[in-house]
Amino acid sequence: MTAVRFERVGIAFGSRSILSGVSLDIADGEFVGVLGPNGAGKTTLMRAILGLVRPTEGAIAVLGGPARRGNPGVGYLPQMHRSAPGAGFSGWDLVASSAGGGRWGWPGTSAAERRDIERALDLTDARDLARRPVGELSGGQRQRLLLAQALVGRPRLLLLDEPLISLDPSRQRSTVELVRRLRHEQPVTVLFSAHEINPLLGAIDRVLYLGNGAAALGTVDEVITSPVLSRLYAADIDVVRLGGRIFVMAGGHDIERAEHRHDA
Amino acid sequence: MLDYDFMVTAFLAAGIVGAIAGVVGFFLVLRGQTFAGHALSHVGFAGATGAVVFGLPPLAGLIGLTLIAGLGMGLLGERLTGRDVAIGVVLSLSLGLGLLFLHFYTSYATQVTALLFGNVLGVDRATLWTLLGIAVVGLGTLTFAARPLIFASLQPELAEAKGVSLPLVSLLFLAVTAITVAGCVKIVGVLLVFTLMVGPAAAAARMTSRLRTGVLLAPLLAVAEAWAGIALAYYTDWPVSVWIAALSGAVFLLTFVPLGRRPAPA
Ligand SMILES: Nc1ncnc2c1ncn2[C@@H]1O[C@H](COP(=O)(O)OP(=O)(O)OP(=O)(O)O)[C@@H](O)[C@H]1O
Ligand SMILES: [Mg+2]
Numbered sequence: 001m002t003a004v005r006f007e008r009v010g011i012a013f014g015s016r017s018i019l020s021g022v023s024l025d026i027a028d029g030e031f032v033g034v035l036g037p038n039g040a041g042k043t044t045l046m047r048a049i050l051g052l053v054r055p056t057e058g059a060i061a062v063l064g065g066p067a068r069r070g071n072p073g074v075g076y077l078p079q080m081h082r083s084a085p086g087a088g089f090s091g092w093d094l095v096a097s098s099a100g101g102g103r104w105g106w107p108g109t110s111a112a113e114r115r116d117i118e119r120a121l122d123l124t125d126a127r128d129l130a131r132r133p134v135g136e137l138s139g140g141q142r143q144r145l146l147l148a149q150a151l152v153g154r155p156r157l158l159l160l161d162e163p164l165i166s167l168d169p170s171r172q173r174s175t176v177e178l179v180r181r182l183r184h185e186q187p188v189t190v191l192f193s194a195h196e197i198n199p200l201l202g203a204i205d206r207v208l209y210l211g212n213g214a215a216a217l218g219t220v221d222e223v224i225t226s227p228v229l230s231r232l233y234a235a236d237i238d239v240v241r242l243g244g245r246i247f248v249m250a251g252g253h254d255i256e257r258a259e260h261r262h263d264a
Numbered sequence: 265m266l267d268y269d270f271m272v273t274a275f276l277a278a279g280i281v282g283a284i285a286g287v288v289g290f291f292l293v294l295r296g297q298t299f300a301g302h303a304l305s306h307v308g309f310a311g312a313t314g315a316v317v318f319g320l321p322p323l324a325g326l327i328g329l330t331l332i333a334g335l336g337m338g339l340l341g342e343r344l345t346g347r348d349v350a351i352g353v354v355l356s357l358s359l360g361l362g363l364l365f366l367h368f369y370t371s372y373a374t375q376v377t378a379l380l381f382g383n384v385l386g387v388d389r390a391t392l393w394t395l396l397g398i399a400v401v402g403l404g405t406l407t408f409a410a411r412p413l414i415f416a417s418l419q420p421e422l423a424e425a426k427g428v429s430l431p432l433v434s435l436l437f438l439a440v441t442a443i444t445v446a447g448c449v450k451i452v453g454v455l456l457v458f459t460l461m462v463g464p465a466a467a468a469a470r471m472t473s474r475l476r477t478g479v480l481l482a483p484l485l486a487v488a489e490a491w492a493g494i495a496l497a498y499y500t501d502w503p504v505s506v507w508i509a510a511l512s513g514a515v516f517l518l519t520f521v522p523l524g525r526r527p528a529p530a
Binding site: 047050051052069070074076078085086088089090093094097098100102103104105106107108132133149 | 294295296407408409410411412414415417418419421422423424425426427428429469470473474475476478
């Protein structure tokens with residue numbers, strides 16, 4: 001079974017093409033790292049899978065059906081914003097606001113929903129964080145809370161947009177480890193976008209590297225290579241492996257790091 | 265003081281409007297749209313004065329134009345709401361337009377103070393029924409839409425992905441805001457709408473970290489401040505709006521006084 005299938009998908013905003021002619025299959029239960037420079041289209045790709053961005057050509061299938069908004073089988077952690085509305089309210093309120101999706105009526109959760117929320121909070125070790133006002137949490141603590149939120153409702157497909165932003169290296173490792181472990185507790189396909197390949201090494205099954213309107217999907221060894229990345233970056237790229245880490249270099253600079261410095 | 269009919273009406277009017285203003289204000293604060301609420305009241309000024317020029321009841325013009333403006337803001341959606349400059353332009357244009365209408369119809373000028381600063385003691389029975397209608401429709405709509413409204417306010421991208429229609433939620437909310445603003449204008453006036461709508465809600469938001477407590481606390485504060493304002497005005501003979509503004513400001517400032525807040529659990 002495929003969890004996500006792109007068939008000759010093109011996405012454009014006005015005259016600006018973001019992706020063109022992308023075909024790919026992501027199998028059920030795969031853990032895929034989504035990489036690429038700023039503006040390559042990582043967020044756009046996830047929003048297309050969520051049915052929020054309509055491809056200008058081709059078709060996207062998600063969990064056996066066409067991509068559509070409000071699919072209860074899909075969990076989503078949006079890329080973090082600096083501003084957080086409702087910062088004075090508790091993490092629980094934040095997480096619970098999405099339980100039950102977008103149904104109308106007065107807010108409230110059923111006993112089953114509360115149990116599900118507690119289960120998700122326990123998985124990301126965020127039960128205590130949920131009692132505190134969101135505005136008091138550090139960036140990393142807030143990410144743990146939002147990751148728990150993405151797990152509410154036991155999604156079969158998890159789209160995590162840059163969950164490592166503003167985490168220190170040890171928290172980065174533990175977040176990746178958490179997602180990896182999660183897949184043993186509930187079968188789930190994960191798309192996990194990141195700035196850098198290194199925190200994901202050893203955990204992901206395959207890499208989806210975006211750049212220059214194209215996409216390359218394969219194992220780390222197949223994709224993180226000088227020829228493939230040179231095509232995606234439209235520049236001469238060297239891939240240097242050192243002590244179990246991978247450095248993607250252009251003209252002697254580590255571009256995966258430099259590219260994203262502004263987000264930190 | 266409750267021997268007087270106009271006082272009873274005033275308490276009823278303030279209670280009705282305070283209840284809905286508190287709830288609407290709570291969501292305005294949550295969504296960071298308080299300035300939009302402020303601008304809507306100024307649109308109401310143009311609506312009320314314009315209605316007089318065209319021989320219509322001012323209250324109809326007030327409600328009509330704020331509602332149109334609220335729906336307009338909702339339709340323009342993210343492109344307008346939260347954009348302070350665009351809202352500020354609408355605000356000044358409306359005041360200018362209102363001034364022009366006054367210029368054509370100078371005999372209405374005596375009532376302008378009531379429009380700008382409110383006149384809850386002058387509310388008549390018919391107005392009271394209109395205010396009740398606003399509150400019932402507004403609170404009914406909010407009760408129906410509270411869940412997606414909270415979700416969309418806290419996490420718009422996620423809400424959208426889960427199937428919430430952000431434009432619809434925004435449209436419904438701004439429509440309710442518009443009629444609520446019109447109600448507030450009758451109590452505290454165009455210039456002091458904040459005192460009833462945003463002051464109590466902002467204080468409530470600072471007093472609790474639980475959303476559902478906040479939604480209920482805001483209208484309680486608003487009604488309490490409005491009633492206390494009327495009572496104080498009765499005994500001091502100062503204008504009601506002065507007292508409501510003072511209480512609203514005082515309660516908000518009080519929330520900054522540290523009350524030995526319990527330490528957050530680690
Ligand atoms: N709604 C939109 N309208 C127009 N252009 C858009 C829109 N959303 C995204 N884009 C453009 O699409 C391109 C891809 O953006 P996207 O956010 O998907 O990149 P990304 O890979 O997630 O980048 P980052 O690493 O900075 O998060 C960018 O050039 C962006 O400007
Ligand atoms: Mg992105």
